Amino acid sequence: MNDYIPVSEIGERSLIKRLSGIFNVGCNPDILIGSGTDDCAVINISEDEYMVVTTDMLHRKTDFPVLMTPWQIGWMSAAVNFSDVASMGARPIGFLSAMGFSKDTDITFVEGISRGMDDCAKFCGTSVIGGDIDTHDELTITGTALGRVQKSELLTRKGANVGDKICVTGFAGSAGAALHAIANNIEIPDILLNKLLEPVPRVAEAQKLARSGAVTCMMDTSDGLAISLHDLADLNDVGFRLEEDSLPIQAEISEFITSNPDILTEFALYTGGDFELLFTVSPNMLEIVQSACYLNVIGDVVGQEVGTSITCRNGQNLTINRKGYLQLGV
Structure with a gap:
């Protein structure tokens, strides 16, 4: 008899790894x-293209803050999936959604969610093309996004080389800071609040980066910057050295975090929900990607033996811990 192991103890990434070992994809050469x-x-x-496919499940209690409007719930449900498509350098071509509602849900609430999904799909250059509806004890939305990419432009998590620059689009820690403000009844401007409630999938930037030929690997930062760096480090047998002064922290965060400046770095590293692109670039190609889209260079790819760390403003080197936003209660 197997020992009882609750999924809350094994953690999301470990469970995914165990389940992936069960699925046999080797039988399909495509x-x-x-x-x-x-x-x-x-x-x-086809001879020239790949299709990319992703799916994500979201729940009322864990993924949608109470103050979210139905439209924002729908937008986020689509955006989290389109962000994954973007991380492969692909062009979105369709979105499907399975939605579970309680029997007493107001139809206008459902319509609001659907409009949010539709607007996000339009923003990404595609459409909602189908799905399923069922009754459920808790609002649950599963989205599936499809994309296409030229074979020569496909970007994956593997490919980083020692000496590459590590870059990120947009800001780091904005969504986490907004969630902190909500939990502590701190008033913040809409420009910061919307980083959490209306995340923007970087589909246009991703396609430009893919066409540049300069990016060596890429993923999104939905679970947080620190844990994403560790994912890339493990897969590429490298380490990362970040510069604290280079972390792109939104100015509005500093305006309500005045008592403890160190928490700004904590937000940037260890909170999720930003849905930015994290990628590595050959140093001699950096100018090319800088002309392709807005980005921030935050550090360098180093040897695996160096590990993943950050050089603080005071000159101290600190290890970046393997933590971020995870499901399954961890």
């Missing part, structure tokens, strides 16, 4: 990347 190893599965569909 599957380039299967479950568990990247942001999307990658399927061979």
Whole structure:
């Protein structure tokens, strides 16, 4: 008899790894990347293109703050999936959603969610193309996004080299700071609040980066910057050295965090929900990607033996811990 192991103890990433070992993708030569190893599965569909596919499940209690409007719930449900498509350098081509509502849910609430999904799909250049509806004790939304990418432009989590620059689009820690403000009844401007409630999938930036030919690996930061760095480090057998002064922290965060400046770095490293792109670039190609989209260079790829760390403003080097936003109660 197997020992009892609750899923809350094993953790999301470990469970995904265990389950991925069960699924046999080797029998289908058209599957380039299967479950568990990247942001999307990658399927061979033609001589020149791959299709990428991803799915994500969201719940009322854990993923949608109480103050979210139905439209924002719908937008986020689509955005989290389109962010995964973007991380592969792909162009979104469709979105499907399975939605579970309690029997007494107001129809206008459901319509609001659907409009949010539709607007996010339009923003990403595609449409909602189908799905399913059922009754459920808790609002639960599962989204599935599809994308296409030229084979020569596919970006994955693997490919970082020692000496590469590590870059991120947008800001780090904004969504986490907004969630902190909500939990502590701190008034913040909409420009910061919307980083949490209306995340913008970086589909346009991702396609420009893919076409540049300068990016060596890429993923999104939905679970947080620190844990994403560790994911890339493990897969590429490298380490990362970040510079604290280079962390792109939104100015509005500093305006309500005045008592403890160190917490700004904590937000940037260890909170999730930003849905930015984290990627590595060959140093001699940096100017090319800087002309392709807005980005921040936050550090360098170093040897695996160096580990993943951050150089603080006072000159001290600190280890970046393997933690971030995870499901399954961890």
